[in-house]
Amino acid sequence: MIPVPFDYTRPSTVEEAVAALGSAEDAKLLAGGQSLLPVLRLRLAAPTVLIDLGAVPGLAGVRVDGDALVIGAMTTHAEVAASDLVREHAPLLAAAAATVGDRQVRHRGTLGGSLAHADPAADLPAVAAALDATYVVQGPAGRRSVPAADFAVDLFTTALDPDEILVEVRLPSTAGWAVHYEKFHRTAQSWAIVGVAAAVRRDNGGIGAARVALTNVGPVPHRARDVETALTGSPATPTAIAEACSRAATGTAPVDDLTASAEYRRELARVLTTRAVCRALGV
Numbered sequence: 422m423i424p425v426p427f428d429y430t431r432p433s434t435v436e437e438a439v440a441a442l443g444s445a446e447d448a449k450l451l452a453g454g455q456s457l458l459p460v461l462r463l464r465l466a467a468p469t470v471l472i473d474l475g476a477v478p479g480l481a482g483v484r485v486d487g488d489a490l491v492i493g494a495m496t497t498h499a500e501v502a503a504s505d506l507v508r509e510h511a512p513l514l515a516a517a518a519a520t521v522g523d524r525q526v527r528h529r530g531t532l533g534g535s536l537a538h539a540d541p542a543a544d545l546p547a548v549a550a551a552l553d554a555t556y557v558v559q560g561p562a563g564r565r566s567v568p569a570a571d572f573a574v575d576l577f578t579t580a581l582d583p584d585e586i587l588v589e590v591r592l593p594s595t596a597g598w599a600v601h602y603e604k605f606h607r608t609a610q611s612w613a614i615v616g617v618a619a620a621v622r623r624d625n626g627g628i629g630a631a632r633v634a635l636t637n638v639g640p641v642p643h644r645a646r647d648v649e650t651a652l653t654g655s656p657a658t659p660t661a662i663a664e665a666c667s668r669a670a671t672g673t674a675p676v677d678d679l680t681a682s683a684e685y686r687r688e689l690a691r692v693l694t695t696r697a698v699c700r701a702l703g704v
């Protein structure tokens with residue numbers, strides 16, 4: 422299908438992009454286009470103007486700032502997966518980014534686009550939730566920070582105001598943590614039926630701390646706090662981990678769809694969470 426006609430603008434600063442967002446009734450930002458262009462072609466969205474972020478300097482790249490790893494919104498999935506800094510300070514994100522789509526999608530799609538799109542089946546929002554990320558957004562009044570737990574509000578809906586841009590994501594370093602991203606998907610498609618992001622810190626042979634978040638078991642990423650509490654202080658054995666992870670579906674709200682029933686997703690939550698934690702710890 423062919424999108425409805427729209428104007429196109431290519432700002433050269435974040436301020437110009439924010440101004441362009443505020444100047445039109447139904448303006449849309451364009452990052453890698455991997456989610457937006459299909460939506461336009463299906464005419465599920467009909468913006469009057471597209472604001473291409475591709476020429477705004479400083480929106481892409483990875484750096485360390487004090488205790489935080491900072492990733493620009495326009496950094497592609499391929500760059501995230503290959504970055505030595507991300508592999509060192511946020512290895513869970515590097516591992517999950519490598520599982521997104523196919524090579525073409527990873528080379529065009531961006532971290533910021535994935536987080537702002539807020540698709541419940543997308544992998545990276547749950548990873549950002551597990552890692553306690555902070556989202557830095559910019560609007561007409563300047564910048565503000567939004568914790569990952571408050572960013573995804575509902576299906577395809579975030580805490581971004583209509584004239585705000587996600588500019589960067591800040592992650593506390595998890596260097597040295599044991600991590601694994603486990604995802605169950607159809608062979609022909611990489612979209613997660615359910616995914617689990619797990620980061621675990623060993624402590625005296627047991628588990629000292631755990632962070633677990635699930636993809637596609639509700640409208641927004643699900644932080645499995647009950648599992649985290651049960652894992653913390655428990656032995657790093659398959660039996661103890663399985664017992665703690667039996668709570669993985671608590672508080673989830675999965676849907677029935679063409680790929681899986683809600684009941685099947687709840688069972689996947691339990692199985693995949695156990696698997697993700699065991700694989701992270703190598704037990």
Ligand SMILES: Cc1cc2nc3c(=O)[nH]c(=O)nc-3n(C[C@H](O)[C@H](O)[C@H](O)COP(=O)(O)OP(=O)(O)OC[C@H]3O[C@@H](n4cnc5c(N)ncnc54)[C@H](O)[C@@H]3O)c2cc1C
Binds near residue numbers: 449454457474494521
């Ligand atoms: C064939 C295929 C397979 C895929 N498989 C997977 C998969 O397995 N796992 C997965 O997680 N994803 C998958 N995706 C989606 C992919 O990750 C997209 O790259 C991502 O969802 C959107 O990123 P983008 O940069 O392309 O954003 P765009 O498509 O350009 O934008 C998406 C939305 O976010 C908004 N937006 C973009 N950037 C910003 C910003 N900085 N601030 C505020 N709003 C912004 C846009 O206005 C738009 O509404 C797949 C996509 C395709 C086409």
